[in-house]
Every structure is written in structure tokens, then in C-alpha cells.
Amino acid sequence: MDNILTIRDLKVAFQVRGRDAYALDGINIDIPKGKIVGIVGESGCGKSMTAMSIMGLIKSPGRIVGGSIDFCGNELTKMGIREYANIRGKDISMIFQEPMTSLNPVVKVGKQVMEAIILHEHISKAEAKQRVIEIFNEVGIPEAEKRFNSYPHELSGGLRQRVMIGMAMICKPKLLIADEPTTALDVTIEAQILRLMKRLCEESGTSIMMITHNMGVVAEICDYVYVMYAGRVVESAPTKILFNETAHPYTSGLLKSIPTIGKKQKRLYTIKGNVPNILNLPKGCRFADRCDLTQNICLSDRPKDDYITDSHMVSCFLHKRIEDERSCIKIKKYS
């Protein structure tokens, strides 16, 4: 499959009190063309940091200390500011969680969206305006021509997010990074936005990297999922396989702790403890002290990324693939 983005062994560190704290510690992510890839995990696991690395927006004291990000043959980690400016907003664009804070409150939304296209394509203002109205129609903004002259505060949260998506999609990017795009929205509006994103992805062939903490959102629209924990990818698989053949104890813990509608539960499953501090990470597996199935090896050694099938990666000692048989064995079965 054609990948438009390949991240290999990416490491991002922050200098804290003279020491390097790794916010991302060797992650590998592939984003195939025209697919929606979900990145899930709890706060502080490095989801947004991954997005920021791709966009080249890591701010000091943070820096990329190793690994590579290949975007359609361009190495992003070594790219200069000017080259980056040509890619950002054109080939890779991004939408954020809170559309109110990412739009300029004193500029009409139409003009803000126009900015993106005028910057990247040499077209006249009239043409640009036409394109903006077209994209507004496409993302489902009613009365697009009237809305062109609205200010962000005059729009509802759902409409603002549609404006953001319009802005991100107007240059027909190859990759759209969506950082919790529906978290601030109500469920009925969330459903509308998710459907819109899926449709745009199918129609334009844009790949979407969907950062979220909501497993429901992942199940709804993602083709492929990466589960992150404390700066590492702990499991990745096609969505169905991840939910049906969950391998990593963290993923299964996360899934079990979500209350399910239509199921009467006396108590919810809980993952004990808290997410470790990245300044003080355990020596072995980072999940070891919260895991129900910890063995001695988990405390002393770092698990490697093991592909238990060709598309299912898990970083856990409970699983091992025997190369010559090309099959996976679970060392210990758990539920």
C-alpha cells in the first residue's frame, strides 16, 4: 500500500532541569493514501506531540532528537522554514479541538479561509472567493455566501468547525491532521462532523490522521488505529482487528473501562494507578506498574514492537511471533 506519511523511530525530547525527557520515544506510524488513521490515548501520551512533529511546530525547549518523518519522499525533520511554509496549509493541514480559539475573532471567516488559498495558489481574489463559497457549500455551511461575511462569534460551534475543515481542505491537502476535532462539540453535531470528514476523505483522496481519546469515534470512522501510551505506540492494527483481537493489556483495559450502553454493569473496570511522569519513567515496560499481567521481564526489559500478524503490531511481552511459522502465539492468554 502507498503510504503518504511514514514515521520511523521518532524521538522528541524536552530539556527539563538539564535532563532530556522523552515526550515521544521511538514511534513508528504509517499513514496510507486516502485512509483515516486514528491515534488514541489518554492526555499526555504524545498524540498531539506527534501531530506537532509532523507540522514542524515543536517549540523549544522541545526538539526532535532522532528518527525520520517521510512525507511523499520529503524528509520533514530536516526541512527548512521556507520549504515547510510551502507544505503547511497546502499539502498538510490541521484542524484543532476548539475552533473558537483557532479562528481570528476580528476577521470575517470567508476572508480567513481565502488567506490559505491566496497564499498557496496564484489566483485572483474573485476566483478565491468563488472557491471559498464552493468549499463552504461542500462542508455543509448553509447560506454560504452570507456566511462568508460572518465573524467567528456569529457561528455555532459546529459551523465554526465546518469553517475550519473548509480552510484545511481548500488546497486539497494530501494529509489532514485532526486534533480532537469533535471533542468540544455536542454528540448530534459530532455525528454530523464525523460523517462530513469521512465523506471528504473518500471524495478527495485526502488521508486523515485523527487524534482522539474517544474509542467510539475511532470505531466510527477510522480504518487503522495506533494506541499510544506514555510516548510510545503500544498497539496498532486495522480498526476491526484492534477491537476484536485486542492484544495489549492497556488497550483492553481502556476498552473495558468505557461504560457501554445496553449493558448493565455493577462496577466499571479500572486501570489502577496513574499515567507515569515522563521525567520518571519505569525502566521496563511503561505500563508494567498498572498492568494486571505483569511478569518479571516487564519490570526489567523494554518490550519491542512485535508484529503478531502483518498488520497487527503490539509492544508487549505477552505476545511473540515465531518467524518461521509466520504465526503468532500468545505466551499467556488473558481476558
Place this chain on the structure above:
Amino acid sequence: MREVVLRLKNIVKEFPTSKKNKKVHAVSDISLDIYENETLALVGESGCGKSTLGKCAIGLISPDKGESIFLGENIYNKSGNELKEIKKNLQIIFQDPYASLNPRMTVGEIIAEPLITHEKRLSKAQVKEKVLELMEDVGIRKEYYNRYPHQFSGGQRQRIGIARAIALNPKLIVCDEPVSALDVSIQSQVLNLLKDIQEKKRASYLFISHDLSVVNFIADRVCVMFLGKVCEIGDTDDIFEKPLHPYTRLLLDAIPSIENAGKQKEILKGDIPSPIDVPTGCRFHTRCPYCSEICRTKEPDLRQANGRYVACHIVK
């Protein structure tokens, strides 16, 4: 029949806007009973008035009209010591554990405050003993007595907020989106804790949330709100199994879930109407797929249907 702890009668709350003749209709004529030792959930989208109603219930804001009757007495008619005595029994847990704890007070001081205000007969040592007991109840280690809120994670802070709310053994706790600022793994810990505490302290919860899966887990009864009005009230199981009001059904349908992924579903069109210019007739009619003539003109009353209350012309 179980005892009613708090009865809300015809609560109306409107907020002024910058325009003289326009008002935000936050809560429009809502009546509710909250029974002893039950969890009643208020659900709905942003701006539907759930938090306003919760705050009216315990007298944090006073409504324009209506009564909140706690054990037979309208709390809005009370003042001074009488009101203080009532308020002991009505507590609240807020959404944002970062904003609801005073950053300059230690955990011990935060949890002790309600005790110092209301239980004047307790000596300092007794207060401390009680605080430590409460910390144990909510799962905060006793060694942290002198720590400040910023030294805790979000989940731990919410536990501190819970300890403060249960300090006086209240009859009713309003939980205003208590887990929506927390990560899933922490959310489940806090939800379990709330359940345990209810069992132990026999308090009632008015649980405000927009997350229906959380509500399904914790609530005995659910009240679905839309634009300041009640759409449907009934037992949690009934409502989740067979929602009657079209809004309830579409709300349940809209939740992205692992179980229903990929299923074709009806998606609610349009935005939530503004609570300033509320639609005529049924407030939901602008988004309702079953809207008929009567819905546009006549506001439906809340009436009994299949063992619960529904406000819809269509539901038979």
C-alpha cells in the same frame, strides 16, 4: 413509595441579554422529583439548561419562578440560619477540578471548610480526624493532608472535590459533569467511587452529564432536556432500551460507539436553536424528522406514556 428528597416545581429561569426585550430562556417551567438514595441524571446538549436547573435546585442561583422544596420546605423562602441548615444537605461537585479548588488552600483546609462552617461544635482535632476519614473514603492518601491542589492529578482533584461535597453527609449532591474533564481510565475510577459513596452515605445524586454512556452506568432515572424543557423522564433501562421521544432516540443514535460502528444511522440535521429565540410550538420541531403541523404551533405537555413521561405530540 420512596420519599421525595427534593421537589422542583415549575422552575423558570431567564437571563437578560444586551437587548432589552430578549431573554435567554435557560429553564422553562420544569418540575422534577428526586427520590431518596437515587441518581437522577439530567442529559442534553450544551445550552439546554441542565446546569442552570442543577444550580437552581440547591439555591446557588434563584429562579424567576418556581419552588424547590426540600423535605417539605421551599428553600427560596428561607434565609439566615434556617437556610444554612438546609444548605448543609445540598452539596455540589463541579466539572472542572482545576477551577473548583482554591489553589492557595491545602487539601486538609479545603475538605475542612464545610465542617468548620457548619459544625461549629467540632474541635480542631475532631475536624482533622473527620477530614482524614473523608480522605480515606475517597482514596486520597492521608500523607497528602498538607499538599496543595496543583500537586495532584485531575482524577485526584476530583476526589478532593467529592470529599468536600460529602463532608456534611448531605441528602442531595448535584454532580455537574463530574467526569467530563477526566481521561477514560480515570473516569471509571471516579464513577465507581461515586457509586460506592452513594451506597455508603445513602445520598441522592442529581447527575448532570452530556455523556449518555456514563449516564447509563450511573443513573436510576434519566431526564432528557432540550432547550430548557423536559422531553422525556423515565427509568434508565426503559429510556435506553426504548426511547419514545424522537430527540432521545436520535441523541442515543448519534453517540459514536464501538458496538454500532459502521451502522447506517439517522443523523440529526441542523444546529441547536438559540435559547434566545426559541421556536414556537414544540421546541424540537425544527430538527425533528417527524414534525407535523401541530408541532409547529402547539407546545406539547409532559404526559404519561408507557410508564414514563414524554412531551411529544407524535408519541401515542
